[in-house]
Amino acid sequence: MIKFFHVRKSYRGDAPAALDDVNLTIDDGEFVFLVGPSGAGKSTILKLIHMEVFPSEGEVIVAGFTTAAMNRKKVLTLRRRVGVVFQDYRLLGDRSIYENVALPLRLFGQYNERQIAERVEFVMNQVGLWHKADYRPRELSGGQQQRIALARAVANQPFVLLADEPTANLDPHTADEIIHIIQRINQSGTAVILATHKMELVMNSGERYVRMDQGTIVEDWVDPLRGVRS
Numbered sequence: 001m002i003k004f005f006h007v008r009k010s011y012r013g014d015a016p017a018a019l020d021d022v023n024l025t026i027d028d029g030e031f032v033f034l035v036g037p038s039g040a041g042k043s044t045i046l047k048l049i050h051m052e053v054f055p056s057e058g059e060v061i062v063a064g065f066t067t068a069a070m071n072r073k074k075v076l077t078l079r080r081r082v083g084v085v086f087q088d089y090r091l092l093g094d095r096s097i098y099e100n101v102a103l104p105l106r107l108f109g110q111y112n113e114r115q116i117a118e119r120v121e122f123v124m125n126q127v128g129l130w131h132k133a134d135y136r137p138r139e140l141s142g143g144q145q146q147r148i149a150l151a152r153a154v155a156n157q158p159f160v161l162l163a164d165e166p167t168a169n170l171d172p173h174t175a176d177e178i179i180h181i182i183q184r185i186n187q188s189g190t191a192v193i194l195a196t197h198k199m200e201l202v203m204n205s206g207e208r209y210v211r212m213d214q215g216t217i218v219e220d221w222v223d224p225l226r227g228v229r230s
Helices: 042-050 072-079 097-108 113-126 142-154 172-187 199-203
Strands: 002-009 019-026 031-035 057-062 082-086 160-164 191-196 208-213 216-221
Touching: 002 042, 019 042, 019 216, 031 042, 031 172, 031 199, 042 057, 042 082, 042 160, 042 191, 082 142, 097 113, 097 142, 113 142, 113 172, 142 160, 142 172, 160 172, 172 191
Parallel strands: 031 191, 031 208, 082 160, 160 191
Antiparallel strands: 002 019, 002 057, 208 216
């Protein structure tokens, strides 16, 4: 579970706060869109969950870790449990697709080579690209690279996937494919928090969305057919 308690985040003392008095709860296994224009605070929410940054005021709790009591060791432990994917893919161009996906398993996991091979094959099949294992990123389309980025993000079986504008550089058809893959990942039990400025992705999904503007939450919508959150 992820909780924000009266969170304010300011990057510079004389600038408007990136977040101002944000209260938010995201349950295990939920799919939540963060939606709003550039500068609304979406990326700051994701950075706080990943504990790349810390609140200026208030508290964030992620899977039992609290920003009020973190140290470097605890941050690294948390990050093993959080998958992150970006709009610019961030794949290593000098390594094969297989090695890109295997990287978090080598860095954060305690797996032998057989276990790594099995997990890489599994997640690459999830995104439909196991047959590209020996390719390099430059040999793939943008949509394929984003699918590989997704496979890498979930390779270590995180409890939550953070996706920051993952469809921003993609055409509408490819963007829909990426959203469907992310929804399948969510259906396997991984919570998803997806930041986007594309309201059209959100409106047809049936998923919960949290709409932000100027650092505050202005709407938190849940499909009534799914029940009311407590």
